[in-house]
Amino acid sequence: MKKSIALLSISTALVLSACGNADEENNNTAEADNVNNSAEENAVENEENENNNEAAEEDPENNEEDNEEVEESENNMNADEEEAADEMAEDGWETEVGETVENEGGTFTLHARQDDIDTIETGPVVIDIEQVNAASGELAPDLAEMMETEELDYVQMDLTVENTGEEDISFYASQATIATSTGEQLESDMWLSDYIDGDMMAGTSHSGSFFFVLENSNAEDVESVRITWSAPSNEDFEDVGEDVDIEIEF
Template identity: 60%
Template sequence: MKKLCTTLSLSTLLVVAACGGEEAGVDEDNRNEQNMNNNTEYNLDDDTDDGNDNEEDGTNNNGLEDTDPDLNDNETNEEAAGDENDEDLGEDLADDTWETEVGDTIENEGGVFTLHNRQDDIDTIETGPIIMDIQQVAAVSGELTGEMADFLETDELDYIQVDIQVENTADEDITFYAGQARMSTSTGEQLESDMWLSDHIDGEMMAGTSQSGSFFFVLENSNAEDVESVRLVWSAPHDDDWEDAGEEVDIEVEF
């Protein structure tokens, strides 16, 4: 997303440059005359090329001092990066997980991460009209760098990643909070997914819709490599009348 924001910023600059170039072709004679007058008034060097006066003396066509374009670019990119920072964190954690074998290490903008355990052979869950596919549960540790380390105020992170796809097969809207599972681990921790790192799945699912996302449960008192199993619990789905439309989901996942 940062790359996209940077691309958009650069595209904006190119559009401005193109418009400026077109204007130069129309008013070239007027500007040349103005530049000659400016050279006389401000005693500019006679050997300065007329076409480059505005760039070298740092003024625009009105004789006003231009703001450093590099500074403007940096401010624009920093603001865009700040707006997208939270979403980028989860993407950095989730990148390349499926292409990594247990025991391997991957590196991305967020840092260096080791996949300790993964379970991706989990039965599809059905509760009322809700069908939920837990695509994987992974135990990961990371050595954080850059913006992620600064944002989380730590250079080490152990977590359980849960990737979910959920579908409402009913002909009516159903409420099911797939992104609000509770987890307990074999190491004795009870956790909820980290809202800053995890994706968002809307709990009010319209009829016939599906959503997916990655959720990160940050371990506070244990290491990812020591987790042998996790328990995941979801509240039952309900309809518009707040009547249960299925059963509570309570599953155990062993690595």
């Protein structure tokens, strides 16, 4: 959960900052020792390099075997990296449907996802919905206290919205309304969701994640969602497009 994790990360950032300050003090203390020891260390290193070169000249066969082992190890590492890249490239998502992940926010299970969604155009507004998913989670204590619940079922929508026109308009991407197949009509949760300004200047784009908390149903039972937005309008409060009304099935 993008927004909630960002809130919880503040304390982590402070801890890292404190460690960084401590490291800086230790580095200042150690710097003098490093200067004093550098000459001696360089002398020892030069002597070791000379010995290694002499050994390699005396035994070229062992040197060739070592090179072959290094090359084989590098090839194996490259193969592993390519395999991991291929796995990520299958659908571009780290978490697959049905998987459970644990992070600072708690333990979350992804029940459904749809990421093959047509681009939406209404007037000068273009909406790209990257994904809509349904998930549930057992919240970590800090987040549970903030949300006043230990468990959460929700629908998440990630999107990018752009004003492709030459005039400033109003379009409230963050004020979408959804209806789930389980019979709930919901607005996005203001605490968990990103904020996108409804007054969009010409040629600008914004991205965000929005969370719709289910109140009377479970995320694993949601099979589809209907999403609606009001039409964009110009500075004279005249519609410059159509209302948006789409259905997304998982």
